[in-house]
Amino acid sequence: MRRLALRTGVRWKISIAIAAVGALVAVALSLVVHNAARVSMLDNAREVQLERLLFAQRMYDTTKEPKFGTKVNDPALPHDLRRKMAEGRRATYVQDVSEGVPDVWAAVPLGNGTVLSLHNKFADRSTTIMKDLDRALIIGSASVVFGGCALGVLIGGQLSRRLRRAAAAAGRVAQGNTDVRVGDAVGGVVRDETDELARAVDALTDALNERIEAERRVTADIAHELRTPVTGLLTAAELLPPGRPTELVRDRAQALRTLVEDVLEVARLDSASERAELQEIELGEFVRRRVTALDPAIEVHVTHTSWVNTDPRRLERILGNLLANAAKHGGTPVEVTVEGRIVRVRDHGPGFPEALLREGPSRFRTGASDRAGHGHGLGLTIAAGQARVLGARLTFRNAEPDAAKAPEPASGAVAVLWLPEHAPTTTGSFPILRLPDPE
Incomplete structure (x- = not known):
């Protein structure tokens, strides 16, 4: 209980x-x-x-x-x-x-x-x-x-405000804003255990940032070192005589090259150096054309469209990864729905694994026990990273099962892309809206 x-x-x-x-x-x-x-x-x-x-x-x-x-x-x-x-x-x-x-x-x-x-x-x-x-x-x-109650409210209120500031700052750090310092957010003249907690969280954040940055550099360096030999391997495979062994070598070499490029893209997204190149597009028409070009069999439903200011190349990358994930791990039919600034991609497979729903996408984790188990877990990771560059939000859930059919744990995976009303600028920040002066 x-x-x-x-x-x-x-x-x-x-x-x-x-x-x-x-x-x-x-x-x-x-x-x-x-x-x-x-x-x-x-x-x-x-x-x-x-x-x-x-x-x-x-x-x-x-x-x-x-x-x-x-x-x-x-x-x-x-x-x-x-x-x-x-x-x-x-x-x-x-x-x-x-x-x-x-x-x-x-x-x-x-x-x-x-x-x-x-x-x-x-x-x-x-x-x-x-x-x-x-x-x-x-x-x-x-x-x-x-009087004691009032004194307790004053003392407790001060401590509560400091703890809330520390919690809010720690939450921003957890969301990826590594420039936030919990000690600065707590502030105050009186020093107590809250400052010790803030120093410990800041030290933990610094240690994690150093470890993540070291891992990112190692990953990027390895991918850069692999790019040249993989390119040479792919070129050499093109020179092999036709035949089934040649096709297998070319296929594996192309898969290795794709993996290297994906790893490099993840490293760039982790470094927070990517910036969006904004254009104003009609979202419904854009999604319809891109999805049709990727797979004509996929149905696109546009409930109502909206003009958005976003990066078309990154938006296309997100759509491509979501559709590739649905085709590889989900089941047909795959449906794409556009409703204003919201894009939904749904398949009719076994659904997302519980670890992904709980923690979000993670590289090199595919959830093999729940889904097909193919791939490297980079597709959704790249899609989530590109969504952050666009200032968008990418969420994952499983559709409710259909009671009229066989009892399944889920009735398909649903990925929802929420494009922001105000897109980020090319510097990565968001524009400041100036309201008209009251007359």
């Missing part, structure tokens, strides 16, 4: 943590202060009550009459006080009552089992002070919680 994951931002996690800690501290301190103040006031009330009783005792010794609200042998005297009186000790006692305001007792033994006692409600002024103290503690605790 999939575990339920609750996604929250760092800002709210930090603010909730600070608010929770602040609430616990505030509640604990409030309870301590409340109990300490209550105990102090009750102790003071007991001392006052005892002083009153001692003064009333002196009057009783003189007049033999209880004064100031004192009582002799009060039947309501608490049991704990009776026990103290039996021991011959004067004492005070706080009795909690249902109304919530306690009674403060004081008692003193007079001899012969007689007890003089005095009790009153806890002073109204003390009760008011306790209520005011509780109100102040509640307000202070709420202020601490809200």
Whole structure:
């Protein structure tokens, strides 16, 4: 089973943590202060009550009459006080009552089992002070919680912004923009673990760029070194006498030459030095003529056409590679659809392999377990690279299977070329659109 994951931002996690800690501290301190103040006031009330009783005792010794609200042998005297009186000790006692305001007792033994006692409600002024103290503690605790929450939002917001900038910069690096530096994107005056993460990502990017550049140079150098002998081999094959062995040699030599040229093209595309030579063309008519020239049997459907500013040679290269891939690995019929700036190429074969759908085209990976397994995996790689030069987007998916037919994992491969509304300039950048000044 999939575990339920609750996604929250760092800002709210930090603010909730600070608010929770602040609430616990505030509640604990409030309870301590409340109990300490209550105990102090009750102790003071007991001392006052005892002083009153001692003064009333002196009057009783003189007049033999209880004064100031004192009582002799009060039947309501608490049991704990009776026990103290039996021991011959004067004492005070706080009795909690249902109304919530306690009674403060004081008692003193007079001899012969007689007890003089005095009790009153806890002073109204003390009760008011306790209520005011509780109100102040509640307000202070709420202020601490809200202040901690606000502080957590500020601290967490700063950290969250830095992490989002780092993630956005890392995403641009992953898309191939190797000039982006995560450390510069994070910025800020305060240095923390985010800067360490940025430095680590930048170091990783530099290491990967160096490795990719080294691999590209090696690939290009090998292809350049192979071009001359392969050309010589192809020329020598043309001089061989006619026959089946000669045809096999020419065929293999031509395949090797095509592979070398494809590898060189991939190396040029990886170097990001290719620039588009733009022309304005009618996309529907252009695709129809090029597809018909490549394979007249392929159906071209133009839903509605559009004028686009693109490089015809590179667009033709993309179409040729997509159609060659469909013919080699897919199944008939192959259909091409033009809808505005979108070109779709669909076959009716087993579909693209899962690795290609998940990671995109990769050189020398053909997905032999899912498709026919012929070729070197360079066709779609070159098509994707040429699409990047055009500023276009090339996506791959599998068509939904037809339930009325035999149950197949896929009902054909679909490659979709999305041409941009604003094509890149010959320098590789995109033009800046200037809006008309408001009148």
